[in-house]
Amino acid sequence: MKEDKRIIWGIWAFTAVVYILVIILHELPQAEYMPSWMTGAPRFHAVLNGSCTLFLLASLWSIKNKKIGLHKTFNTAAMLFSLIFLLSYVVFHYFSGDTVYGGEYKSLYYFVLISHVVLAALSLPFILLAYYRGYTGAIDKHKKLVRFTYPVWLYVTITGVLVYLFLQPYYAF
Numbered sequence: 001m002k003e004d005k006r007i008i009w010g011i012w013a014f015t016a017v018v019y020i021l022v023i024i025l026h027e028l029p030q031a032e033y034m035p036s037w038m039t040g041a042p043r044f045h046a047v048l049n050g051s052c053t054l055f056l057l058a059s060l061w062s063i064k065n066k067k068i069g070l071h072k073t074f075n076t077a078a079m080l081f082s083l084i085f086l087l088s089y090v091v092f093h094y095f096s097g098d099t100v101y102g103g104e105y106k107s108l109y110y111f112v113l114i115s116h117v118v119l120a121a122l123s124l125p126f127i128l129l130a131y132y133r134g135y136t137g138a139i140d141k142h143k144k145l146v147r148f149t150y151p152v153w154l155y156v157t158i159t160g161v162l163v164y165l166f167l168q169p170y171y172a173f
Contacts, residue, residue, distance in 0.1 A: 007132055015125040018086065022121075025093050034095040041092040042099075042164055042171055048085040049160030052078045056154050072134070078153075079131055085160075099167045109166045116159035123152045 059074035101109045126149045133142040 003133075003136070003138065008129070011125055011128040011132065014128065018124060019121065021090055025090060026098075028094065030097040031095045038092055038095050039171075041088060041096075042167065045085055045089060045092070046161050046164035048081045048088070049157045049164070052081050052085075052157040053154065053161070055081065056150070056157060060150070075131060075134065079127075082127075099170050099172070101166055102170050103166065105166070109163075112159050112162050112166065116156055116163055119152050120156045120160075123149055123156060127153050 055074045055078035059071050062071035130145040130149050
């Protein structure tokens, strides 16, 4: 099946919009108040990231056992949870701003945080491309992308939980 150039363009456009939103988010003045329902967002984000980790591991198990339908289901779940995370992350950080780590493991924390952010940003379009190619049946192209994209996405989901664990004592609510 030939790739739809509009979808490919849409993936890159979506990636650009996400990058712009995250950059703008850090430049906007913080909201004057945070709704009480947002106080559970960091834990919610950790649950979403942890769930994505489990979906990705289940997806790998599924494909290794030739359960293609299950593999697609787990990948779709990981994509949906990641999208919910992204939307919730943007809303939460608009209201809360950044949380400062005050612990004694700053070097480790910053390594985890920086690698998490950089790899999340770099992998986004390739995760979307791999999903699209798998969904449309371009399996050879899907496999080539997944060989590198899968471990990065798995790392990002795991480190997302670790960032939460590092910051959990410092959330100011």
